[in-house]
Amino acid sequence: MYDLAAMGAWVEFAVRWLHVITAMAWIGSSFYFIALDLGLHRDRNLATGADGEEWQVHGGGFYHIQKYLVAPDQMPADLVWFKWESYTTWLSGFALLALVYYLGAEFYLIDPAVMELSAWQAIAISIASLVFGWLVYNGLCNLFVNANQTALMVALYVVLVAMAIFYTSVFSGRAALLHLGAFTATVMSANVFMIIIPNQKIVVADLIAGRTPDPKYGKIAKQRSTHNNYLTLPVIFMMLSNHYPLSFGTEYTWLIACLVFLMGVTIRHFFNSMHSRNGTPWWTWAATAILFILVMALSTAPMWRDAPEEASGPALRFAQADGFEDVQDIVMGRCSMCHAEEPNWDGLLWAPKGIRLDTEAHIATNARAIYMHAGLSRAMPPANLSWMEEEERAAIRDWYAAATGG
Numbered sequence: 001m002y003d004l005a006a007m008g009a010w011v012e013f014a015v016r017w018l019h020v021i022t023a024m025a026w027i028g029s030s031f032y033f034i035a036l037d038l039g040l041h042r043d044r045n046l047a048t049g050a051d052g053e054e055w056q057v058h059g060g061g062f063y064h065i066q067k068y069l070v071a072p073d074q075m076p077a078d079l080v081w082f083k084w085e086s087y088t089t090w091l092s093g094f095a096l097l098a099l100v101y102y103l104g105a106e107f108y109l110i111d112p113a114v115m116e117l118s119a120w121q122a123i124a125i126s127i128a129s130l131v132f133g134w135l136v137y138n139g140l141c142n143l144f145v146n147a148n149q150t151a152l153m154v155a156l157y158v159v160l161v162a163m164a165i166f167y168t169s170v171f172s173g174r175a176a177l178l179h180l181g182a183f184t185a186t187v188m189s190a191n192v193f194m195i196i197i198p199n200q201k202i203v204v205a206d207l208i209a210g211r212t213p214d215p216k217y218g219k220i221a222k223q224r225s226t227h228n229n230y231l232t233l234p235v236i237f238m239m240l241s242n243h244y245p246l247s248f249g250t251e252y253t254w255l256i257a258c259l260v261f262l263m264g265v266t267i268r269h270f271f272n273s274m275h276s277r278n279g280t281p282w283w284t285w286a287a288t289a290i291l292f293i294l295v296m297a298l299s300t301a302p303m304w305r306d307a308p309e310e311a312s313g314p315a316l317r318f319a320q321a322d323g324f325e326d327v328q329d330i331v332m333g334r335c336s337m338c339h340a341e342e343p344n345w346d347g348l349l350w351a352p353k354g355i356r357l358d359t360e361a362h363i364a365t366n367a368r369a370i371y372m373h374a375g376l377s378r379a380m381p382p383a384n385l386s387w388m389e390e391e392e393r394a395a396i397r398d399w400y401a402a403a404t405g406g
Contacts, residue, residue: 012099019092023239026085027232033082034229038276040067049073070215075207083197090189097182101126101175107372111172113365125170126179133163133183134190141227145220156227160184160261164254173248174241180257181238184231191224229272234264245355245369252298259298263291300350319364321403326395331357331370334386371400 040052051069055062101109105119109126117125136159144152163183167176199217206213237260241247247256270284318324338345339357355369356362363370373380374388375396381388 008099012096015092015096015099019089019096022085022088022092026089027236029082029085030225030228030232034225034272035275036065037067038272040065070218071203071207071213075204079204081197081200083192086189086192090185093182093185097126097178101178107368109171109175111175111368114168114172115170117170122171129163129166129179130183130186133159133187134194137187138190138194141223145223149223153227153230157261161254161258164257168254173250173253174245176253177238177241177248177257181235181241184235184238188228188231188235191228195224196221230265230268231261232264233267234261237264246299247295249355250299256295256298259291259295263288266291316364318367318399318403319360321399323395323399323402324364327370327399328360328363330388330392330395331363331374334381334388334392335370335374337386338381367400367403371396375400 036054040054042052044053046053046066048066049068049072050066053064053066055064057063102119102123105122109122110117110119137156140152140155140159144155160180164176164180167179167183170176171179199221202217203213234257237247238257247253250256266284266288270281274280336358337343338348339351339355339362341351341356341358343349343351351357355366357366357370370380375393378384378393
């Protein structure tokens, strides 16, 4: 019989593969149409009555593209809709969230050091937060639809900051950033499903009925599409963050997320300005570099302080669990030559990913990571360079089980 764990891993791999592919398709088409819309030549009197046009060359052929401000006079016989890229990206992303974070809530979603939650409570908070995000975002957009759009962007940023603080106060650092990405991606996909496509269908229905479409529907859809454009880069960062503990393994995770959203704005502002022929604001790259340097500094900030000698708070139960002294000896002997304030492994200037395992407090605080990477799997030490024995890995598993009641 095929191993169920292996089957589950391959299912996760397949869903992740689908998610990446559809996300590439959605992001690619989104970037293309935003650049196309900004770059249209609107200073020409077109016989067709179109709002603007552009000539492009690709794949050995030339393309003549025209955009109608509201709609053409008659309904085209063949109309291509761009929606399934968005829908499939969200559906596969939610499936991946369930496979990894809901089914593995104990390992990836819940951190007792942050908040004591049962699996069902954490999952309920996760789902409710995604629904809440859309309701708040949509409410703000409806409120500011005829107001200054910069004010709307500031209000939306305040919501994102609040959600970053909320997620890091409830979930593990890894899950917090991932959920902030899912929160934002839900808003983006809901924009397509709830606003952009329905508005376009209203315009199509008016054309078929011989009525003149109301331009407000195009205006609203354009607003939401612009928001999606500015949110795309931060979402990608959040989705990749779970592979890089430096991004989520710090008390400043919420602040790192807030700075990343600002980087999304500065980068997209450069390209949007360039595509619309409003100049090339090179200062945005300097601003982005400064923001990224701040992110790097915040990710390693815990290493600047003296490490506590004794565990306290939630980590105390790991330090007091049966077998901790044996595990402490194992970790100090097999791991701390790299994971220390001053690593003595050739070529290392600081602890990999900022994780130190050179004190009782650090070992107890990183209990889950030690269990996952050295007890449950052979991911650490890398290539088993420090020769950790199977008996030692078993000791780590027994210690973790004793501390968690597993």
